[in-house]
Amino acid sequence: MAEIEIRNLRKDFGDFTAVHSSSFTIRDGEFFMLLGPSGCGKTTTLRMIAGLELPTAGEIWIDGEEVGQKRAAERDIAFVFQMFALYPHMNVRQNITYPLKSQGMGRAGIAAKLAEVARILGIEDILEKPVGGLSGGDRQRVALGRAIVREPKAFLMDEPLGALDAEFRERMAEELRALHDRINATTVYVTHDQLEAMQMGDRIAVMNAGRVEQIGPPQQIYDWPASLFVADFIGSPAMNFLSFEGQVEAGGAVVGIGGVSQAIPRQLDAGAGRLVLGVRPEHVRLHEPDAARIQGEVIASEYLGTTRIVTVQTAHGTVKARIPAAENARVGEAVGLGLDPAAITLFDAESGRALLSEANREVLADG
Numbered sequence: 001m002a003e004i005e006i007r008n009l010r011k012d013f014g015d016f017t018a019v020h021s022s023s024f025t026i027r028d029g030e031f032f033m034l035l036g037p038s039g040c041g042k043t044t045t046l047r048m049i050a051g052l053e054l055p056t057a058g059e060i061w062i063d064g065e066e067v068g069q070k071r072a073a074e075r076d077i078a079f080v081f082q083m084f085a086l087y088p089h090m091n092v093r094q095n096i097t098y099p100l101k102s103q104g105m106g107r108a109g110i111a112a113k114l115a116e117v118a119r120i121l122g123i124e125d126i127l128e129k130p131v132g133g134l135s136g137g138d139r140q141r142v143a144l145g146r147a148i149v150r151e152p153k154a155f156l157m158d159e160p161l162g163a164l165d166a167e168f169r170e171r172m173a174e175e176l177r178a179l180h181d182r183i184n185a186t187t188v189y190v191t192h193d194q195l196e197a198m199q200m201g202d203r204i205a206v207m208n209a210g211r212v213e214q215i216g217p218p219q220q221i222y223d224w225p226a227s228l229f230v231a232d233f234i235g236s237p238a239m240n241f242l243s244f245e246g247q248v249e250a251g252g253a254v255v256g257i258g259g260v261s262q263a264i265p266r267q268l269d270a271g272a273g274r275l276v277l278g279v280r281p282e283h284v285r286l287h288e289p290d291a292a293r294i295q296g297e298v299i300a301s302e303y304l305g306t307t308r309i310v311t312v313q314t315a316h317g318t319v320k321a322r323i324p325a326a327e328n329a330r331v332g333e334a335v336g337l338g339l340d341p342a343a344i345t346l347f348d349a350e351s352g353r354a355l356l357s358e359a360n361r362e363v364l365a366d367g
Contacts, residue, residue, distance in 0.1 A: 002063030009058035293336030
């Protein structure tokens with residue numbers, strides 16, 4: 001397997017820039033997720049790594065070699081698409097072994113490789129079946145088998161589970177991650193599904209409008225969003241945002257929101273003007289109305305079995321609280337909000353960037 005390094009990668013389509021000068025490194029043996037909404041540039045980035053699109057500017061290094069202007073066939077990578085791209089006139093065995101036959105490998109070598117891949121994927125019993133009659137999950141295993149049989153330097157996957165139903169998708173996500181761990185593959189995986197990215201990835205690059213907003217392990221991105229976009233895109237429900245006019249001194253510990261003092265224990269950069277306080281629903285608690293707390297009115301309560309999502313309207317924005325199901329809040333009830341200081345992030349409303357201290361920026365950069 002191999003390390004992949006992206007240096008100032010850019011892709012223009014006429015006057016439209018799909019990818020803006022991206023730079024990041026995918027570590028050897030890593031399961032790396034490119035996550036973002038439709039049109040954010042994640043698939044274009046993957047296609048440039050694969051050699052299916054040539055970059056307008058920048059460099060792509062795979063295993064210490066610059067390959068930005070090389071054809072896909074010269075990069076020693078395997079691509080797995082959402083729609084499987086299997087040969088319908090061949091059976092499972094023929095689909096998997098086709099790349100090896102194209103390379104001129106002998107029968108004994110092909111048989112050994114096929115046996116190993118079939119064992120890893122658990123498809124020994126369907127090798128002679130035509131691919132047209134297989135379930136979606138089995139067809140995806142065959143597509144993976146055809147990719148891994150070559151032992152390429154890297155696997156590139158463009159939403160490979162997107163065509164599966166919810167049950168198959170969750171199971172295949174577990175199997176795909178387990179497969180990655182067994183073969184120690186370098187994998188770059190594109191998805192718009194944040195739950196899929198959080199479940200499978202070692203690190204996630206969150207993209208928006210052609211730019212990488214943040215890169216880091218799933219827990220770091222969830223706990224330390226670097227921008228309003230990341231905070232809103234990651235999490236279900238998303239992070240709550242309360243807008244207010246205020247000022248934060250560097251290292252300050254308290255901010256004022258509508259006359260209410262809210263503790264902010266993290267070291268923060270100085271900020272002033274229109275600010276946004278962000279807090280996850282699980283870090284919000286409901287109390288009796290209190291002048292010392294942000295106050296609001298319950299406008300919805302959603303029962304989810306073990307928990308309940310309560311929506312509260314405040315003067316600074318709508319807040320969702322994830323509370324134990326045994327606790328109840330009636331629609332129309334006045335409540336005070338308790339926000340966990342250790343779980344709060346402040347953002348500059350104009351730039352959308354988090355007000356993080358230099359130390360915290362270094363933590364994110366190490367991700």
